Amino acid sequence: MPSSFVRAVSALTFCATGAVAQEQLTQASASFLFNGQQVTIARDAGQSPAIAQQFTSSTDSCGGSCIAPMQAAPGVTTLGELEVMRFLSQDVAGGQGLMVDARVPQDRAKGFIPGSVNLPFSTLDSSNAFRSDILRAIGAREFDGLFNFSDARTLLVYDSGPTSDDAHRLISNLLDAGYPPEMLMYYRGGMQVWAALGFSIQTEGS
Helix, strand or coil, rough: HHHHHHHHHHHHHHHHHHHHHHHHHHCCCCCEECCEEEECEEEECCCHHHHHHHHCCCCCCCCCCCCCCCCCCCCCCEHHHHHHHHHHHHHHHHEEEEEEECCCCCCCCCEEEECCCCECCHHHHHCCCCCHHHHCCCCCCCCCCCCECCCCCCEEEECCCCCCCCCHHHHHHHHHCCCCCHHEEEECCCHHHHCCCEEEEECCCC
16 A cells, blocks of 8 residues: 555544544533623633642642542532533523532632532531521422422532542532432532633632
């Protein structure tokens, strides 16, 4: 087989593979209403990936040597960035879902995903006397001390990122409270991956 033909076929294969990959990429942006305010999320290609380094968890219990598994719990779906933006623009904007930041307030103060609310993992611990109030606030109904979650919102939980277990701990507390796993989702990338990819970050008052 002539070498020129081999080169031509190789080039064609490379171009075809590149074209398929290009077609699978999706515009990464979202715009939606949250608490009556217009929220826009987009990528800033000029944002330094180094910004992700600031999103370390102050609740790290193993000195930075641990990493979170891909699945937070059986039945809980793990999402990527495009699915996160779809959830925000559809479920959150439509009032059926909440994107929940499981970090402690001092970590959230470093910056958070626009359209999310803060619900530190410890607030859903069984020892918290206000846990029932929080569950009712997200749509659960209580009858004789038992909760019905059929009208509760779907929750998408995130934290600092793969080196943090804040989201896992919140999801565990929610499951212990009876929250259905199919109504919980997990964004494993968290703030570290979100920032590294250059997505919009909000701070209190901005």
